[in-house]
Amino acid sequence: MKFDKKTLSDFDQSLRLEWLETNGIGGYASGTVSGANSRKYHGLLVSAQHPPVGRVVALSKLEETLVVKGPGNTEERFELGANQYPGAVHPKGFQYLKNFERQLFPVFTYEAGGVEIRKTIAAVHGENTTLVIYEVIRARRPFTLELLPLSSCRDFHSLTFANDAIGTQYIFDEGIFRTLNYLTCPEIFIAVPGSSFTENQTWYRNFEYAVEQERGLDYREDLYTLGNFSVTLKKGDTLGVIISTDDPTGKDAAKLFARETKRREGLVGKFSSNENLKRLALAADQFIVKRGALSTVLAGYPWFADWGRDTMIALPGLCLVTGRFDEAKKILLQFAGIVSEGMLPNRFSDRDEPPEYNTIDATLWFFQAIYHYYNSTTDKAFLKKILPILEDIMMWHEKGTRYNIKADEADGLLSGGQEGVQLTWMDAKVADWVVTPRRGKAVEINALWYNAHCIMNFLLTESGKADLGKPYAVKAAKVKEQFNILFWNEDQQALFDYITETEKNSALRPNQVFAISLPFPLLTKERAKKVLATISSHLLTPRGLRSLSPTDSEYKPVYMGNLWYRDGAYHQGTVWSFLLGPYIDAVMYVKEDKGKAEATRLLLKFFHHLDEACIGSVSEIFDGEAPHTPRGCIAQAWGVAEVLRVAVKHDLVL
Secondary structure (H helix, E strand, C coil): CEECHHHHCCHHHHHHCEEEEECCCCCEEEEECCCCCCCCCCEEEEEEEECCEEEEEEECEEEEEEEEECHHHCEEEEECCEEEECCEEEEEHHHHEEEEEECCCEEEEEEECCEEEEEEEEECCCCCEEEEEEEEEEECCCEEEEEEEEECCEECCCCCCCCCCCCCCEEEECCEEEECCCCCCCCEEEECCCCEEEEEEEEEEEEECHHHHHCCCCCEEEEEEEEEEEEEECCCCEEEEEEECCCCCCCCHHHHHHHHHHHHHHHCHHHCCCHHHHHHHHHHHCCEEEECCEEEEECEECCCCEEHHHHHHHHHHHHHCCCCHHHHHHHHHHHHCCCECCECCCECCCCCCCCECCCCCHHHHHHHHHHHHHHHHCCHHHHHHHHHHHHHHHHHHHHCCHHHCEECCCCCCEEECECCECCCCCCCEECCEECCCCCEEEHHHHHHHHHHHHHHHHHHHHCCCHHHHHHHHHHHHHHHHHHHHHHEECCCCEECCEECCCCEECCCCHHHHHHCCCCCCCCCHHHHHHHHHHHHHHCEECCEEECCCCCCCCCCCCCCCCHHHHHHHCCCCCEEHHHHHHHHHHHHHHHHHHHHHHHHHHHHHHHHHHHCCECCCCCCEECCCCCCCEECCCEEHHHHHHHHHHHHHCCCCC
């Protein structure tokens, strides 16, 4: 988690290293180790105006300059920031970066002009507040620290350009600055104790965001400042800056930081002896956020909101193995309260619009999450409350619900699909193009459907209603029998990906892994061994499983370019980190205790990723071919959760 000066002073390398701080209500702070923002989503304070959504880049940057007295009372200026402009990088403060590390917080240590200063960035849990703590480690004499706030104050999906509508009024009183850039944005407060403020209203133009350019999106922006702060510091001084959408009057940065430090130390207590699991436990905390009186899971940073599928897959790893049972229950109750026609929502909008229900598997993953929650807690009161909802869901799936989702009366398998609608997790869609429609009976959907029946039998028996559970056991047996008849692909020693009335799709995809990784496997050990061998041969990489075999003519090895190309590659060869979890479950099912060594090797190799991309977290996806460059979201809930879950579940020595 520490990086040497050679790496840090190389702009191309330090620009690729990102950090993330989150506040538990959907807001965050994020940037690159170089100091230059490479995404429009980066910002020192990205506030959630309608937690956990409605995110606004309230303050983009806080540029630091050391003003040091030299010989003959001359002044030397050392700018610690960095920005990318057309054809230039200025300033180049990364050259003064002596060290960067990520423990509980991202910490930067700069050395310039005889001054060594350490900067720590922390998001405060439960509020739209970012702390920046400066500690003067060494200084020959007193010096001045200048801080220049640069703001865009816009929706985090957008960009800002110089305009005359931005607010030019501000108040600065006793070290606290406040302004309102636009009526549609939150008021911004910046507290710099002991500082003075010099007005200098200026637009800084043509900041370039390299990752947005790579993604084929608009990538230039103008940022605005009303002036800069100045404060005199000396060796041993600590300066705590508070940046917030709430008035910080009466608040002390040191106390807020101490409180947040204690909270995070409590999160990692049970993992303190294992550095890798400790890092994952800290990363897991970033996705658990408030939605009203209950909780939910943000699928990924920086741009995802909460998704039903991602939440249910991630819940065991985020909440159960970390001992956060109350939050797990709040998440399950949050989604239970919005079940509609037997379906969980697919996703929530970033603008607080009604949820969308275009998913066939989120609801089935709900059963998995409940099953794991109950096994972790034996919470009978929760079971009594949730079982009627689960029974209603099963009824809807038997008789039919949205998008032709319905159990086939002949074989008991679950089918679904509608022209122009993507229902499985392979859900890429550009305009009217559904890249992988997978209509009909999908392999992982029916693995989940079988498990839902087994789970209903188990939970009803646990609640003293074994007689009501028996019909689910009978249907489960039928599904298992028909699944093995219809999905087995003898030629490939694998499972078909999906089945329709006219087609058995033989594309080699990772979806079949769920038939041997879920709590109730569908295949015998003999068949499971063959499926695992096929997956290992075609799909396994050090970063997860490919979404399509390289032998397929539709295989896309690199996830780059404009939206059409990226979404065309999203599930056509791109590697997904979360699939490492079910793969390891499958290894342990097939090889039992003999699989521990293999699973351990896989995870130890995977942990190298924690020191690339978003440091300490897990990227959403990777290129299909070596070096498997990280892509997509910089921090993904189910990627973090699944790696943490299987490490703890299988008691792997890491």
